């Protein structure tokens with residue numbers, strides 16, 4: 001594998017220079033030699049002068065909030081009383097991660113060879129207008145592709161997908177790398193109504209419940225569809241994602257997924273800012289656009305308002321523009337060589353899917369198709385590069401976006417944060433997470449201190 005293959009796919013490489021995913025690797029499964037997403041902003045400081053903090057993320061298995069406050073966790077009562085996780089588990093990330101990756105009860109579906117921990121290096125800075133984060137972690141086998149469509153000679157079928165699910169079906173995994181940041185106000189988000197423990201002590205764990213995808217009490221799709229709030233008559237969901245128990249009118253073993261408070265009560269909480277901001281940089285579904293996703297966690301993990309960075313229709317709706325790219329789809333044998341380089345982007349290199357186009361058996365198309373984000377979705381710009389076995393992801397967001405689905409950040413204040421890293425082609429719960437508590441200070445001391453740069 002060499003770098004001199006750069007630009008080999010002449011036409012397309014010229015066109016998609018903006019996504020600038022360069023280099024190639026002809027073998028299936030191997031990572032790209034180098035990846036560089038577009039950079040839509042400049043950092044006004046010098047990263048080499050910004051202090052770096054390395055935090056150790058561990059694999060959490062199915063250690064949900066319901067587990068942590070239940071009889072199976074020796075720390076349950078202290079947790080409820082507001083004792084931070086680190087009071088008992090500081091420095092135990094390696095031990096926790098190694099145990100949870102193959103735990104008899106908290107990991108029913110282990111991934112062979114799962115890393116116990118991922119060290120994440122965090123640098124933070126701010127100027128008069130923006131906050132900047134630089135996040136770095138080792139990724140020996142990075143992935144910049146997500147789920148796929150494959151033409152079997154007669155019809156298009158779904159291909160790719162996350163570990164461990166697709167391994168069991170004998171399908172080669174294809175799922176993107178990701179890093180996420182969860183942000184909340186100090187002691188602003190109680191774990192449940194009347195709780196002494198908040199996001200400040202228990203971090204992301206207060207958002208993780210037994211009812212969520214790939215968790216032990218995940219409801220059946222039919223149950224969700226029949227639910228007046230979640231189902232076809234309401235929010236039209238078919239799964240449960242991260243949420244705060246303060247949006248629920250009770251608690252139970254499943255995490256009270258179905259006990260949502262009244263719309264008026266939810267609106268009161270939302271207006272009081274009782275939600276978390278979530279930025280998700282995605283190697284396939286956001287990086288080629290120079291953005292990270294902007295979500296918020298409340299009664300569900302919602303995307304912010306606006307046109308999302310990607311759309312994933314239930315059938316192929318887009319293909320490559322042959323006039324611009326020289327091809328309509330990507331031959332399976334060139335998966336790594338081409339797919340890493342050519343994300344399919346509406347408005348740039350995608351045209352509406354035409355079933356009469358000259359497809360061959362084994363042709364691939366990306367399943368999620370990218371599109372230019374609008375409104376609040378477009379708030380977080382990002383530039384991710386991968387080189388020499390390591391991701392470096394830079395994020396930038398306005399301190400004050402003025403939007404109701406964002407957390408405003410102000411110099412001189414401290415916020416609670418949590419990070420997660422998705423590596424090795426995994427989805428939903430199978431990420432590595434920080435051990436709470438973890439704080440971010442803007443110009444003031446905290447676990448991660450953002451330093452003032454520029455004007």
Ligand code: HEC
Nearest residue numbers: 063068074075078079083084085087088096099100202205
């Ligand atoms: C008062 C002390 C204490 C606090 C606070 C505490 N724990 Fe624990 N936790 C324990 C003890 C003791 C065990 C059992 C021994 C062990 O596995 O380390 C345990 C076990 C666990 C386990 C299972 C580990 C395994 O391998 O079986 C997880 C996961 C866990 N704790 C996570 C957390 C998280 C997350 C928090 C914060 C929300 C937390 N704990 C807060 C004391 C505590």
